[in-house]
Amino acid sequence: MTSSARPFLNRRLAEFGTTIFAEMSALATRTGSINLGQGFPDTDGPEEIREAAVRALREGRGNQYPPGPGVPELRTAVAAHQLRRYGLSYDPDTEVLVTAGATEAIAASLLALLEPGDEVVALEPYYDSYAACIAMAGGRRVPVTLRPHHGEGGPSFRLDLDELRAAVTGRTRLLLINTPHNPTGTVLTREELTAIAELAVERDLLVVTDEVYEHLVFDDAEHVPLATLPGMRERTVTIGSAGKTFSFTGWKVGWVTAPSALVTAVRSAKQFLTYVASGPFQYAVAEALASPESYFTAFREDMRAKREVLAAGLAEAGFTVFRPAGTYFVTTDIRPLGETDGFAFCRSLPERAGVVAIPNAVFYDHREEGAPFVRFAFCKQIPVLEEAARRLKALAG
Numbered sequence: 001m002t003s004s005a006r007p008f009l010n011r012r013l014a015e016f017g018t019t020i021f022a023e024m025s026a027l028a029t030r031t032g033s034i035n036l037g038q039g040f041p042d043t044d045g046p047e048e049i050r051e052a053a054v055r056a057l058r059e060g061r062g063n064q065y066p067p068g069p070g071v072p073e074l075r076t077a078v079a080a081h082q083l084r085r086y087g088l089s090y091d092p093d094t095e096v097l098v099t100a101g102a103t104e105a106i107a108a109s110l111l112a113l114l115e116p117g118d119e120v121v122a123l124e125p126y127y128d129s130y131a132a133c134i135a136m137a138g139g140r141r142v143p144v145t146l147r148p149h150h151g152e153g154g155p156s157f158r159l160d161l162d163e164l165r166a167a168v169t170g171r172t173r174l175l176l177i178n179t180p181h182n183p184t185g186t187v188l189t190r191e192e193l194t195a196i197a198e199l200a201v202e203r204d205l206l207v208v209t210d211e212v213y214e215h216l217v218f219d220d221a222e223h224v225p226l227a228t229l230p231g232m233r234e235r236t237v238t239i240g241s242a243g244k245t246f247s248f249t250g251w252k253v254g255w256v257t258a259p260s261a262l263v264t265a266v267r268s269a270k271q272f273l274t275y276v277a278s279g280p281f282q283y284a285v286a287e288a289l290a291s292p293e294s295y296f297t298a299f300r301e302d303m304r305a306k307r308e309v310l311a312a313g314l315a316e317a318g319f320t321v322f323r324p325a326g327t328y329f330v331t332t333d334i335r336p337l338g339e340t341d342g343f344a345f346c347r348s349l350p351e352r353a354g355v356v357a358i359p360n361a362v363f364y365d366h367r368e369e370g371a372p373f374v375r376f377a378f379c380k381q382i383p384v385l386e387e388a389a390r391r392l393k394a395l396a397g
Contacts, residue, residue: 012135019128020362024346031350034388036310036376037358039182039328043381045247046288046295053251053284062279068271070098070255070282077286078240078255086225088233094260097267100277101252102212102241107133108270109208109237109256110174114139118173123159125363125370127182127210134176142167143365146184148322148333155322157184157331161195168199174206175199177226180213183363183375184331185324187221197229206262207232212241212254213327215296218304221325227257234259237266242285244328245299247379251281303328303378306385310378313389318396319374328379331360335372337395342374353391 007014021038028035044050056062062071069075075092082088090096099105106129114120116138122130124143134141144164146157177196179188188196200207209226217223227236237258243249256266307323311330315321320333339345342359350356360373378385 012138013132016132016135020358024356024358027347027350028356031354031356033350033354033356034380034384034391035356036378036380036388037346037356039244039377039379040249041247041379042384043247046291049246049248049284049288052287053281056280056283061283062281064279066276066279066282068276069093069267070096070276071279071286073286074098074253074255074282074289077289078257081289082225082238082257086228088225088227088257090257091260095257095263097256097263097270098278098282099254099256099270100274101243102210102239102254103129104252104270104273104277105239105241105254105256105266106130106208106210107136108266108273109239110134110137110139110176112265112269113206113208113237113262114173117171119169119171120174120176121164121167121172122176123178123181124365125183125360125373126176126178128362130176131365139173140171141365142169142172145364145366145369146181146186147369155320155333156325157181157186157322159186159188159192161192164196165199168203168205172203172205174208176208176210178210179226180211180217180221180223180324180326182213182327183329183358183360185322185327185329187217187223187325190222190224193224193226194229197226197232200235201231204235206235206237208237208239210239212239212244214240215245216300216303216328217326218300218307219325223326237262242281242288245296246285246288248281251278251285253278253281253285306378306380306382309382309385310376310389313385313392314376316389316396317392317394328377330376330378332374332376333372334374340372342371346374353394355388355391 024037075096079090079092110133114137124145149158241254322331358375361370364370
């Protein structure tokens with residue numbers, strides 16, 4: 001052990017400690033609470049997809065190192081999915097890259113595309129790995145905050161396009177866009193995305209767009225891939241994932257689609273992270289992506305029903321509920337309960353009500369902006385959500 005006073009953790013990562021997800025999941029285990037914090041389902045996805053993975057294991061497909069870019073079957077399936085759903089044509093050999101989940105895709109993209117000092121404009125609140133990956137790449141994050149809006153359709157979070165435009169400077173290299181948006185559940189509209197695309201073209205910016213919840217949009221919301229808009233295919237790295245769509249989050253199978261020059265750059269970084277991962281699962285995900293439309297419709301409707309159960313329970317408990325247009329998270333405002341500190345609220349909630357949630361402030365640079373907001377996950381079985389709703393009624397007195 002060195003006697004030097006120098007910190008072990010480098011200064012780029014000094015602000016990042018143990019994630020809130022680890023803390024709250026441990027709290028759920030210790031108290032026996034219902035864990036609506038971390039976003040993973042409490043049931044596996046379709047049996048036929050799981051059996052496809054078992055079959056690949058037994059047949060020896062993927063048990064050794066798969067190809068660095070991903071197995072050809074999966075790259076072909078990803079390209080077919082993008083073409084079938086969005087009219088986006090990608091060469092599976094040069095314009096698709098398989099990653100160890102979306103988190104590695106984000107890390108590899110930022111490590112590959114940023115130089116030290118480059119600015120990255122990201123929508124705040126944001127998935128916590130964004131900040132850490134920008135820091136590891138030596139970039140500087142510039143948050144643009146989605147702010148609460150109370151309109152005819154109920155409370156929601158909205159993007160201020162003027163604020164976004166003002167955030168772009170001569171040092172901006174990249175826009176990091178997430179839609180459907182975690183944690184707020186916002187789905188950016190075609191008009192908003194068109195404005196983002198025009199800004200990117202005008203200022204010659206790269207865009208990394210996290211679309212892992214693409215199949216989880218509800219009601220009248222529409223998922224519009226940014227790469228489909230004029231001038232965007234050639235400057236956009238699109239990130240997708242199997243975990244959220246097929247409820248196998250532990251398999252860690254994600255992907256990048258982009259022009260070959262961008263994929264080559266991202267692969268250059270990715271090969272020194274995991275190199276390859278999830279061999280047998282890649283074959284199973286290839287089969288899953290070819291599922292009939294009825295699967296995606298049923299999956300979306302199941303999640304919509306779960307959203308309704310939890311949203312109703314939260315409203316009855318006294319929260320202000322921001323009904324999500326996408327993802328499987330509900331953001332709430334705790335101020336109607338007489339609370340203002342999301343961290344303190346979430347740390348006390350297991351003892352008070354036997355439920356675990358996540359304080360949204362962890363997703364903000366401007367912690368005060370997120371202080372009164374708390375996120376709950378509804379990707380659980382309906383009886384579990386009903387029990388959580390019953391427990392939360394204690395908060396209403």
